[in-house]
């Protein structure tokens with residue numbers, strides 16, 4: 001057999017699945033990471049991959065992985081390209097494995113509340129198909145219309161309704177994946193098992209570095225009988241955090257709980273005020289009514305005031321709008337969102353220090369945050385920054401400086417540096433601080449055992465020794 005990977009791929013899969021035409025490989029050079037878009041606009045874009053392979057079957061994926069490993073060329077899995085941390089950047093010899101054509105719904109099982117999808121299934125289409133049967137995945141990332149089910153697993157994603165329904169790790173029943181040696185594993189076959197470490201977690205958040213996810217079974221829910229909303233103004237972030245903590249620790253679980261600082265409240269809605277807390281309550285009608293009443297009672301007792309429901313219904317109607325980068329980059333502004341998490345006692349300190357640190361940057365136009373995923377022991381924060389510079393050449397450095405300030409404030413404050421977007425390239429250098437040297441070494445050991453030739457998505461997630 002030829003040593004040339006493209007010839008081998010064409011011989012094994014047929015020409016139609018192995019794309020080398022310029023237009024086909026150019027638009028798979030990167031994901032949605034703003035740094036790649038800055039570089040594109042400067043004409044400094046990275047190289048296209050050697051080829052884009054669009055497998056149709058799991059056997060195709062196994063063939064591609066085996067060829068990549070045998071020839072030692074980089075293999076970069078690509079779901080729908082909505083990743084925002086630089087998980088996809090190609091190199092001239094790389095095989096870009098575009099999972100998007102593997103997008104079937106394999107089964108929907110209303111009795112056991114399970115649905116199995118090919119990994120390339122569009123998230124919104126998956127949700128719409130189960131919704132037609134009165135069911136829901138319960139997973140609503142803002143990017144639902146532009147991300148894949150396999151991408152959700154690979155990045156350890158979170159949906160907007162996570163406070164009650166959980167993050168992707170809580171919704172996964174089983175994962176099918178091709179390992180770097182080409183073998184196929186199916187991990188998970190019952191609602192729970194006590195059969196050693198849960199191997200599904202090796203693939204959740206693996207970002208294409210430990211294998212290719214080919215199929216996912218999600219544990220569904222019945223659609224809620226009732227939905228209601230509530231909104232409150234808290235005088236400051238600390239009071240809002242305490243209100244959210246008290247509500248959750250008393251046992252209430254609104255699927256959506258979000259808290260916006262003063263700056264983001266102004267962007268949220270004209271009726272929003274101070275630090276705005278919004279909630280969506282879902283479930284059996286009786287429970288929804290009681291939960292909403294309890295939220296109002298607690299809010300009043302803590303000095304929060306009620307705000308109009310329209311703030312929340314407006315958010316529900318507009319929450320999945322995905323803006324392009326061109327408009328702000330054309331004004332020499334670089335912006336991004338950075339999500340972190342921390343325990344209740346640490347979150348306010350991290351909010352203060354991260355926003356203050358970014359606000360000191362020359363050209364800062366925004367340094368703000370909201371929370372959107374709440375737990376008994378803490379919550380996340382979702383920082384937004386916008387920095388304006390005199391020229392487009394200055395944007396990348398400003399971007400990395402803003403990230404450094406938020407990462408440093410988070411680590412110094414005792415938080416975790418990523419809540420749901422993953423590591424990609426932008427957070428990789430901070431992984432040693434996140435995991436500790438020993439934890440980072442364990443991750444490298446795992447990588448070395450599964451992928452000794454290092455072909456799977458090099459440069460992503462795994463920190464250098």
Ligand SMILES: Cc1cc2nc3c(=O)[nH]c(=O)nc-3n(C[C@H](O)[C@H](O)[C@H](O)COP(=O)(O)OP(=O)(O)OC[C@H]3O[C@@H](n4cnc5c(N)ncnc54)[C@H](O)[C@@H]3O)c2cc1C
Nearest residue numbers: 079080081082083087141142143148150151157158208213
């Ligand atoms: C506007 C916007 C809003 C967003 N909102 C959210 C949100 O609310 N919650 C959230 O969690 N994320 C959010 N994201 C981030 C992004 O949508 C998620 O990370 C998503 O899970 C990525 O899915 P994808 O199919 O687009 O993956 P891609 O971008 O194609 O890939 C992401 C990473 O996963 C790897 N990968 C993809 N598919 C596979 C596979 N089948 N096997 C192995 N590795 C694979 C890639 O190599 C890459 O490292 C948002 C992004 C945007 C642009």
